[in-house]
Amino acid sequence: MKVHVTCVTNHRQDSVARMAQQMIADVGRQLGYEVCPIYTKYTTPHQEPDSLEELLKRLDDLGKKTAAGDAVIFQFPTWNHYTVDANLLSWLKSQQRRVIIFLHDYVPVMYKESRPLAPQFIAMLNQAEVIIVPSVAMYEVLKKHGLTVKKYVVQGIWDHLTQKTFVSPTFQRQLHFLGSPERFNFVNHWQSALPLRLYTQKLPRPMCANVLYEGYFEDEVLLAKLAEAGGFGLVWHSDDDLDYMRIYSPYKLGTYLAAGLPIVARRGFAQADLIEKHGLGLVVSSFDELERVLETMTEETYHKMAQCVADYRPFLTQPYHTQQILSQAVACLFS
Numbered sequence: 514m515k516v517h518v519t520c521v522t523n524h525r526q527d528s529v530a531r532m533a534q535q536m537i538a539d540v541g542r543q544l545g546y547e548v549c550p551i552y553t554k555y556t557t558p559h560q561e562p563d564s565l566e567e568l569l570k571r572l573d574d575l576g577k578k579t580a581a582g583d584a585v586i587f588q589f590p591t592w593n594h595y596t597v598d599a600n601l602l603s604w605l606k607s608q609q610r611r612v613i614i615f616l617h618d619y620v621p622v623m624y625k626e627s628r629p630l631a632p633q634f635i636a637m638l639n640q641a642e643v644i645i646v647p648s649v650a651m652y653e654v655l656k657k658h659g660l661t662v663k664k665y666v667v668q669g670i671w672d673h674l675t676q677k678t679f680v681s682p683t684f685q686r687q688l689h690f691l692g693s694p695e696r697f698n699f700v701n702h703w704q705s706a707l708p709l710r711l712y713t714q715k716l717p718r719p720m721c722a723n724v725l726y727e728g729y730f731e732d733e734v735l736l737a738k739l740a741e742a743g744g745f746g747l748v749w750h751s752d753d754d755l756d757y758m759r760i761y762s763p764y765k766l767g768t769y770l771a772a773g774l775p776i777v778a779r780r781g782f783a784q785a786d787l788i789e790k791h792g793l794g795l796v797v798s799s800f801d802e803l804e805r806v807l808e809t810m811t812e813e814t815y816h817k818m819a820q821c822v823a824d825y826r827p828f829l830t831q832p833y834h835t836q837q838i839l840s841q842a843v844a845c846l847f848s
């Protein structure tokens with residue numbers, strides 16, 4: 514039995530799905546897995562599905578790479594039209610591949626307009642023997658939506674692999690935010706007196722006072738910039754997006770920690786316990802509360818947090834955690 518791991522191709526350079534899938538594929542390769550590229554047009558779930566011809570070509574690729582009895586870790590979603598994923602997964606199942614789904618995002622909770630698609634997404638996930646989920650809370654939501662897969666592995670935090678090391682960050686009463694205001698729209702209503710340094714492709718319109726647009730940087734430059742600037746890495750969701758915040762694992766959490774920055778997260782966030790348990794930053798309910806906490810915070814308190822981040826950092830800048838998740842999921846096939 515061989516193990517394969519799928520990986521999207523053709524995504525834009527700044528696609529976080531591409532970065533995350535590539536990282537998983539690279540770690541899979543280190544474990545001796547074969548990487549199985551999946552061509553994608555980088556559509557949203559609501560755009561037109563592929564033609565039959567395009568779909569058959571993808572099935573042909575999968576068919577040539579994998580054989581009956583092989584395990585296929587399918588990184589999901591591929592961000593093709595969802596019917597492409599549905600067809601690929603049912604084909605894999607019908608051809609006796611042993612399917613493990615690595616769930617990165619659950620579209621029916623991520624996007625309000627996709628809520629009615631829950632039955633279709635659950636039907637796809639039910640093709641798996643094992644599912645890798647970002648959190649136990651996500652597994653519980655999936656079960657409520659009809660998931661019947663019993664074997665699951667919890668990912669928790671995303672690794673952010675890097676060889677770079679940085680000097681300890683300085684205490685600054687400022688926040689860094691990685692992400693698009695279109696997706697995280699609290700940025701468009703920023704009223705806090707705290708400076709929010711924003712890293713994204715498009716200049717936000719309108720630009721609120723205290724939002725400082727930094728631009729978009731490739732990974733190593735970004736990590737160095739964050740480390741040099743000091744302050745905190747922000748994980749935040751708008752009030753209408755809290756359901757997703759409670760269950761998913763944001764890629765940015767690993768990015769901030771890899772840069773050595775302590776975190777500010779909104780209470781209720783899926784990884785809040787981890788932040789509190791390891792002293793990696795602050796978990797607060799509002800920006801007012803944050804302002805009050807920062808007003809009286811001493812350099813010493815900040816440096817203690819930064820030291821906790823430095824102690825935790827090797828766990829996610831090296832591939833052990835991802836190796837463990839992947840190996841555990843494969844082992845589950847035989848448990």
Ligand SMILES: O=c1ccn([C@@H]2O[C@H](COP(=O)(O)OP(=O)(O)O)[C@@H](O)[C@H]2O)c(=O)[nH]1
Pocket residue numbers: 529532691692693712713728729730731732735762763764765766768
């Ligand atoms: O200038 C930038 C801004 C963002 N990012 C990447 O984009 C991720 C955040 O992406 P997104 O907000 O889509 O995802 P989430 O963190 O919610 O999973 C970060 O972790 C970075 O890896 C980057 O490489 N350069």
